[in-house]
């Protein structure tokens with residue numbers, strides 16, 4: 001007869017004759033990172049225990065003991081007193097074992113009709129549901145600082161770019177509100193992803209459901225899930241909700257990275273459009289004159305890891321047969337790092353944008369060069385019945401003439417302009433001015449002052 005290993009306290013000890021190798025324990029252990037799920041694991045266990053009692057699978061007294069024990073364990077973890085044991089693998093078994101040691105046989109009943117496969121899925125859904133809400137709050141904060149700045153710089157005009165070449169004048173407010181829209185879509189994506197996170201997986205058990213008389217709907221009600229998952233195999237194998245979250249988060253970080261890139265460009269002497277607060281910059285250890293935009297650079301740089309985590313998760317799922325596979329334990333670290341990185345970047349971006357100062361004299365100087373009202377001149381000719389393609393060619397010649405002399409097309413005299421098109425009159429100068437150009441762009445969604453005022457009012461009503 002085989003000897004029972006008394007020193008081995010594994011949950012599966014019954015079937016095993018040998019102790020787990022130390023190298024295997026170290027390799028498979030996840031408690032050093034999944035301990036982050038302790039609150040969600042305990043919340044899930046509370047609901048599960050209450051359901052077991054309601055169904056007569058445990059007694060009310062056993063349920064009371066379980067709930068009391070879980071409260072104590074939660075308190076200990078919160079106070080940093082709980083000792084996590086790596087040999088117990090993960091957060092689920094650490095808590096379950098501690099409970100059994102505390103309250104005896106009642107604790108050993110908690111895992112009735114439950115597997116770690118549906119348990120870990122539940123914990124992760126509870127965790128991500130919360131994180132969606134927290135990220136939504138951070139996005140709203142960033143939107144608020146963008147709107148405040150758009151209001152503050154409402155009268156300021158800047159060059160708008162395509163191909164990073166000066167294109168047409170736009171209001172600074174219009175540019176800032178472009179990011180407001182991106183972050184608005186990010187919030188919508190999180191809300192949409194949250195709807196699919198918000199489905200109760202518990203009760204799928206290991207993979208096939210359970211023969212014990214559980215009540216999944218009651219657990220869903222206790223944990224505030226509006227829906228119960230449909231297929232037990234899909235439930236324990238599903239990490240779509242994790243990938244959707246990682247994808248929404250990657251897009252947030254990519255949006256932040258685009259904003260950060262603009263700040264890096266705009267703070268350079270070549271642009272000199274903005275000044276960042278000193279508190280958000282760092283100097284150089286060798287060059288005394290330097291003031292570097294490290295915060296936007298790091299926000300931009302950190303997009304690499306967030307996008308990488310999304311790739312890691314997609315690759316993790318690819319080719320996994322149904323149902324649960326241990327591979328799935330690898331979904332936690334990429335998500336935890338994603339959450340930390342995106343949260344920190346969002347918070348910093350909000351602070352950074354709130355402290356941003358535009359350098360109006362530099363913007364005005366940039367607007368004087370680049371013939372940015374050339375399209376306005378072509379539109380002017382169109383209003384005088386010149387076909388647009390001809391107008392385009394005429395203005396092209398006027399631009400070439402102006403540039404040859406190192407002037408802007410807006411600086412040409414009426415006599416000079418008339419050489420390109422006889423129909424040009426004195427009223428052309430209103431069109432060639434930066435203000436005239438901006439204010440004429442009143443098509444829906446355009447940079448015209450009236451449109452931007454509407455957009456600002458709309459944005460302010462939303463946040």
Ligand code: ARG
Pocket residue numbers: 030034090116117120326328329330
């Ligand atoms: N630590 C595991 C994970 O994160 C929990 C589920 C383990 N299930 C199992 N049958 N080994 O996925």
